[in-house]
Amino acid sequence: xxxxxxxxxxxxxxxxxxxxxxxxxxxxxxxxxxxxxxxxxxxxxxxxxxxxxxxxxxxxxxxxxxxxxxxxxxxxxxxxxxxxxxxxxxxxxxxxxxxxxxxxxxxxxxxxxxxxxxxxxxxxxxxxxxxxxxxxxxxxxxxxxxxxxxxxxxxxxxxxxxxxxxxxxxxxxxxxxxxxxxxxxxxxxxxxxxxxxxxxxxxxxxxxxxxxxxxxxxxxxxxxxxxxxxxxxxxxxxxxxxxxxxxxxxxxxxxxxxxxxxxxxxxxxxxxxxxxxxxxxxxxxxxxxxxxxxxxxxxxxxxxxxxxxxxxxxxxxxxxxxxxxxxxxxxxxxxxxxxxxxxxxxxxxxxxxxxxxxxxxxxxxxxxxxxxxxxxxxxxxxxxxxxxxxxxxxxxxxxxxxxxxxxxxxxxxxxxxxxxxxxxxxxxxxxxxxxxxxxxxxxxxxxxxxxxxxxxxxxxxxxxxxxxxxxxxxxxxxxxxxxxxxxxxxxxxxxxxxxxxxxxxxxxxxxxxxxxxxxxxxxxxxxxxxxxxxxxxxxxxxxxxxxxxxxxxxxxxxxxxxxxxxxxxxxxxxxxxxxxxxx
Amino acid sequence: xxxxxxxxxxxxxxxxxxxxxxxxxxxxxxxxxxxxxxxxxxxxxxxxxxxxxxxxxxxxxxxxxxxxxxxxxxxxxxxxxxxxxxxxxxxxxxxxxxxxxxxxxxxxxxxxxxxxxxxxxxxxxxxxxxxxxxxxxxxxxxxxxxxxxxxxxxxxxxxxxxxxxxxxxxxxxxxxxxxx
Numbered sequence: 001x002x003x004x005x006x007x008x009x010x011x012x013x014x015x016x017x018x019x020x021x022x023x024x025x026x027x028x029x030x031x032x033x034x035x036x037x038x039x040x041x042x043x044x045x046x047x048x049x050x051x052x053x054x055x056x057x058x059x060x061x062x063x064x065x066x067x068x069x070x071x072x073x074x075x076x077x078x079x080x081x082x083x084x085x086x087x088x089x090x091x092x093x094x095x096x097x098x099x100x101x102x103x104x105x106x107x108x109x110x111x112x113x114x115x116x117x118x119x120x121x122x123x124x125x126x127x128x129x130x131x132x133x134x135x136x137x138x139x140x141x142x143x144x145x146x147x148x149x150x151x152x153x154x155x156x157x158x159x160x161x162x163x164x165x166x167x168x169x170x171x172x173x174x175x176x177x178x179x180x181x182x183x184x185x186x187x188x189x190x191x192x193x194x195x196x197x198x199x200x201x202x203x204x205x206x207x208x209x210x211x212x213x214x215x216x217x218x219x220x221x222x223x224x225x226x227x228x229x230x231x232x233x234x235x236x237x238x239x240x241x242x243x244x245x246x247x248x249x250x251x252x253x254x255x256x257x258x259x260x261x262x263x264x265x266x267x268x269x270x271x272x273x274x275x276x277x278x279x280x281x282x283x284x285x286x287x288x289x290x291x292x293x294x295x296x297x298x299x300x301x302x303x304x305x306x307x308x309x310x311x312x313x314x315x316x317x318x319x320x321x322x323x324x325x326x327x328x329x330x331x332x333x334x335x336x337x338x339x340x341x342x343x344x345x346x347x348x349x350x351x352x353x354x355x356x357x358x359x360x361x362x363x364x365x366x367x368x369x370x371x372x373x374x375x376x377x378x379x380x381x382x383x384x385x386x387x388x389x390x391x392x393x394x395x396x397x398x399x400x401x402x403x404x405x406x407x408x409x410x411x412x413x414x415x416x417x418x419x420x421x422x423x424x425x426x427x428x429x430x431x432x433x434x435x436x437x438x439x440x441x442x443x444x445x446x447x448x449x450x451x452x453x454x455x456x457x458x459x460x461x462x463x464x465x466x467x468x469x470x471x472x473x474x475x476x477x478x479x480x481x482x483x484x485x486x487x488x489x490x491x492x493x494x495x496x497x498x499x500x501x502x503x504x505x506x507x508x509x510x511x512x513x514x515x516x517x518x519x520x521x522x523x524x525x526x527x528x529x530x531x532x533x534x535x536x537x538x539x540x541x542x543x544x545x546x547x548x549x550x551x552x553x554x555x556x557x558x559x560x561x562x563x564x565x566x567x568x569x570x571x572x573x574x575x576x577x578x579x580x581x582x583x
Numbered sequence: 584x585x586x587x588x589x590x591x592x593x594x595x596x597x598x599x600x601x602x603x604x605x606x607x608x609x610x611x612x613x614x615x616x617x618x619x620x621x622x623x624x625x626x627x628x629x630x631x632x633x634x635x636x637x638x639x640x641x642x643x644x645x646x647x648x649x650x651x652x653x654x655x656x657x658x659x660x661x662x663x664x665x666x667x668x669x670x671x672x673x674x675x676x677x678x679x680x681x682x683x684x685x686x687x688x689x690x691x692x693x694x695x696x697x698x699x700x701x702x703x704x705x706x707x708x709x710x711x712x713x714x715x716x717x718x719x720x721x722x723x724x725x726x727x728x729x730x731x732x733x734x735x736x737x738x739x740x741x742x743x744x745x746x747x748x749x750x751x752x753x754x755x756x757x758x759x760x761x762x763x
Contacts, residue, residue: 071599165668167627168593168648185590188625189648196664197623203660266759267589267645267670 154237156283167192173279226251228262250282331383338377341567366393369448380523380569391524398452406450427455433463436499473505477577484573487537491543503547514554515582519561519571533558540575588644591756595651596690597675597681602708605739624653645753671702678707684726702755704733711738
């Protein structure tokens, strides 16, 4: 090829390839730029910068979890580092938001706690400190503990019996369905995991540490560990005395009773179904009413008011009527006793009614004397203000001759030789003289007891010739009885008549010693009665002194009648004499 | 017809990212991805399976308590305690990462040290990833010395074979009941 040809070829090449060469140069230039961008850090950042956000977004959408797993350690470290380096700045930045949130949360919690404590203490105090003190004395538990137990009543919510190594739930019992956790199986597993986590995470020099208690809200979970199982007991309120000991006993009992089945446990819980009964029994032994779960109901004020007024009325009526009722009962009893002591009185024929202290007696007796005796007896009952004696006298029909003989026989027996008797129109008329007034009364009394005697006209007079021999005087002194009205102690004219009959003899014998014996009836207070007896004796002694008898000649003594002398109180109230020496 | 109900604890073992949690989620809740966080390093879920006994006349209900344990590789004392008492284990590996198969044997040995009579099963997860590619299953299984007889492939993502894995383990767990 000639030189010209070569030049021509070159020219042709330039014509044909010039464009390609230019492009090649451009490519080479672009390639070198690309190489630079890939190798140069700044250029790479510049290249990816516009698409990095899109790229991350797409990656997150595709695999969020994977992305998080990759980033979380870095982010965690980064945040931690940031916190360490600029704690103050972060706190300052977060404070306006977190500070307020924490304040609000704490304030709400305290308010809730305050209200809760108020309600609980209020409920406990409503029961009364007094009753709590009594309970304290009985149980031996301190009052403050009882108050705490009342304020925060103990309630076992549920009990889980969990297999120690597998964490499988063997039994789940709750005090009520309301408080029963929905998935006891998962709770058992998680409790086991937490237990294991704590025991290994907080190991000490002495080995692993056991978890005994977890608290959440107002409830606690206590764990009682055994060889094959452990008990997780959920409760609220204040633990009662001996609770922990009983829980340990429950665990021991379960292990003792089901030892073989627990040892060979293979997941078949039906073999251990009887454990439930034991746990239920345990819960029952602690069951108390959970006061704080009871909604605080509005107090039915009107109802309280109504029952309050009703109560007051009842109490007032009781105050007004009960004393009367008991008094009436008491008077009835006294009347029964008093009338019952009257000889020959047929009580079944006697009735009485009480209208505010006004008594009406009814029935039948067989003699006037009996009727008057009843009057006398009733008269001694201080509680009876008025007594209308409507008792009828059913007389025994006795032939007048026979009756007259009976009367004369009594007169003769009493040596009343100067006394005569006749019957006029059913009336016994006594005439004549006796030595003493006491003889007159005695004679009338004895005749009144004779069956058939209705009315006695006692016209006997006392023959006041006090010129008795010494012997007669001695007998007289022994026989004299001075009778007194109810609560009377003064010496009456009748008494003086009787006393005057013995004064000359006593005066004639200055060495004579006499005991003056004062008596009272036996109704009422002993001291009062003795006082009356003493007054009677004393007044008689005073009279004798006033008649010139030396006081050294007599002494007084006081008695309450024992009723042997007479059942009639009118005959019990008296003064008698006793000769201490007759020389 | 007699009815037996038993409870069994099983543990899920496997390295990071093999899909243990996804496996449980798929089995228990029939869900694949769900946010999941366990402070204690363990998540417990349960599922009841009904199995027919050999006599074909009665059923056994097995309630499985599945302990999904995190940071299993550390095998510290806490993990050891979590494994304690387990009746069975599922050892999961990721078929896209052959190394996870190699560590399966080690995990099993450690598990058996704690529970020497426990039953177990190996699972190669993420079988969905190799659906359209060549994958030598035998080669993967051979990396686990005693895996051949107890190995299953599965996919937590698609749900493939999941029920079968758990049923298979359950059948082993109730051998005593079946023979009795």
